[in-house]
Amino acid sequence: MKLSNVLSSVNQIEKSKFVNFLDRVCSEASHTDKELARRIRNIDGQIKDASSGEVTLLFKLALPLLTKEVKRLLALSGAQASLLVNILSRDGNCVAQVSWIERLYTKEWKAINEHSKSVKELIEQGSEPGVFDENRRLGIYYSCVKEAFQNDELNNREAKITDEERGILNVLANQLDVTAEDKVAIEHLVDPIDKVGVQECLNQLREIGLLFISKKEQTVYVPDEIVSMLYRIQGKQIADKHLLRILRTLADAELSNILKAHDKKIRGVERTQKIESIAKMGLSATQILAHDLHGEKVLVNVKKERLKQLIDDLQLKLDKLGTTLEERCELILEALNTSADREFNVLSAAGYKALFETITECMPKIVKTLRDEFELEDNIELDVERLRALSITPYDILYTLTNDEVKSLKVAMEITRRGDARQVIVEAFANATDKLIENYEALARRDLAALKQKNIEIAEADIGVKFEEVTKAIFEELGFEVDEDLRRQINTAKDKADILISLSDDDVIIGEAKTCKNGDFAKYSTTSRQIKAYVNRCESAGKRVSQVLIIAPTFSSDFVESAELDTEVNISLLEAAGLKKILEAYKSRRNPNFSAKLLTKGGLLKADLIAKRI
Structure with a gap:
């Protein structure tokens, strides 16, 4: 969920911690950053009173400074905070109830605790003289982590691993080929992660602007932009789901190559187990693509050719392939990171x-x-x-x-x-x-016979929903942002808007799609009550409603007159055939000149004139 949508979902108190943290970082940075200082002046220096759009823009401008400050504060927050950040930044956990996060934390803690026992046994077994095996490598890394943690006590300071020490340990782990899973287990042996206190730790992370907590719904929100920032702090090149996508595209032999490159077992291991093991190892995606998946002594040109095939297998649309192996890897990762939209x-x-x-x-x-x-x-x-x-x-x-x-x-x-x-x-x-x-017009008229003639089978009870969905599709083709996240947030069991179009972070158009089987659509009083309820819901979420747009097959003259005379909301009416005509004109132009303003004139819109303007 985007930051702007999260800000609209929570109340002023629930977003205050984030705004306070942003305010502090921006205030400190504005002394040296002229652009940031100008933006703050534009809102009279009061970030706390800024709109969701202004807060989102300030966040983007201050992102490098925020990343640096968050990284510093996380380094001081301890192992429990690191574990929670790892859970919250994983795919699917950016919106979840507090109780669910606690369950995931307990599950993760148990897995780490069990794995740390296995690692301890390997370290205690030791190695034969002159043998540099996994036991020896884990033992060396364990000794270094222990020293980094305990050396503060010699100077009468609290034992902890500083950010600088962690950077050195990361380099050491990479050279010793210690996996991410083993790193966490070894640190748990040295500095055990707390099993309880998740709620307190969530509040701690909220203080540094990493998440929002809705008290009413007991739900944690981590915006997409913050998840991306946490990836950078963690050194993750791509999301877990994209790494799995790559692994599931590779051949069995290539998965075995990756495991062999890190002295992992491959004999008798099923394909799904191979993928799961590699995903847990915490390898960089670049290392997998440029080196590990290929066999030994494979030429660079052969590796490049394999990545070219992988681009096709992953259905990635790249403007260029890259001339070097490293550039080709970067382009693949960039394409995956920007693939969502x-x-x-x-x-x-x-x-x-x-x-x-x-x-x-x-x-x-x-x-x-x-x-x-x-x-x-x-x-x-x-x-x-x-x-x-x-x-x-x-x-x-x-x-x-x-x-x-x-x-x-x-x-x-x-x-x-x-x-x-x-x-x-x-x-x-x-x-x-x-x-x-x-067949949009037939759908609007609920003409089952005409639809059936075109081999479109729809139950009559589903026509209203289908018309709403197709109307959304048309607006999307016209280049509008149909905001399903916001619609989900403002809808209640009683009030359910059909369509919400985001014009900016703060401005929206409310759309209503109405079917009518016989004659003109004439139910103004009922429709009026509905749309006014939706307007109130949007305004409560901090959005400005620029226009209400009602789409129907045709409208009765009384409906048109009532809409034009309504002083409470701005209403535009558009016939289904007209909307389809606008879409056809838009698609026929190489560079269409189309703006949302053409839909905000009020009253019954003249589709022919709009189509000509496009």
Whole structure:
């Protein structure tokens, strides 16, 4: 979930810690940063009174300084804070209830404690003279960690590992080929991680601006921008889900090469176990791509060619391939790190929902697979809105399945087109949305016969929802940001807005999609009550409603007159055929000149004139 959406989700008290921390860092930095100082002057120096958009912009400007300060404070916070940060920054944990975080922490602590016992046994076994095996390497690293922790006591200071010492230990671990899993276990042996006190530690992390806690919902929010910052602090090049995506694309022999490069067992180890073991080792993605996956004495040109094939296998769209091995690795990682928006845009909101529902129907175990893969709460309903809030894309879902499972899914979906199975599955749902857009007017009129004639099978009870979803898809094709995160936040069991379009961090358009079977749409009083409730919900979340836009097949003259005379909200009306005409004009232009202002004139909009302006 984006920072701007999180700020809209929590109240003033709940976001005060973050704003206070940002205020302190910005105030200190503004003495030397002219641009930051100018931004602060624009809000009269009162960051605490800034809008969500202004706070988000200040965060971006101050990010290098914030990263440096957070890194310093985390180094002083101890092993428990480090473990919690590791949990909170993992895929799927950026929005979770406090009780769920506590359960994940307990599970992680037990795993670390058990593994530390195994590591201790290896260290105590020792090695034969002259043999530099894993026991010897772990023993050396253990001795160094112990020295780094205890040397402060010689100077009558509190025992701890400083940030500088940790940097040296990281270099040592890399040279000794000590995995991330073993590093944490050894540090737990030297400085045991507290088993309890998670709530206190969460509050400590909140003080340094790393998370928000909604008291009413007892929910922890870690914005996407902060997760990215934590990755940099942890030295992570890509998210865990993207590393797994790479590993699941590699051949069995290449997975074995990675394990062999680090003296790990490969004989009798299943493919899924290989992937799991590599993921836990904490290897850098660059090391895997440039060195480990290739066999011994493989030429650089052969490695580059293999990465070129990997780019195709991962369906990455790169402007260039890179001339050196290192550059090619960087381009792959950059493409994965910036893939979320592109992967969400491949499918409309309606297409994503249809894809998820179809996968769930063909392969019911996908829900459990996603819960396990992304550590999702077992008492929360899993739907597309929740997945989007957790930045889980359609491709992320398909990459949780093995290659064989994806092929079986393709067959079950009766998709016959050849090509990469994951790609053709996604494209099939993009095409399905296009077909509904072509028949948008019939959908608006609830004309089942016309839809059936075009081989579109929809139950009459589902037409309203489908019309809403296709309307969202049209707005997305027009370049608008259909904000499902915000819609999910403001909707209640009673008040449920159809569409929310974010024009900026603070300005929105509320959209209502209305079907009508016979005649013109005429229910103004009911519709008016609905939209005014949605406006109030948006304003309570700190958003300015620039316009309310109602889409229907046609409107009665009384409805049009009532909308024009309504003084409480600004209402624009647009007929379904008109919206489709605008989309066709937009798609026909090489450089369309289209602005949201064309939809905010009020009253019944003239689609013909708007189409000409585009």
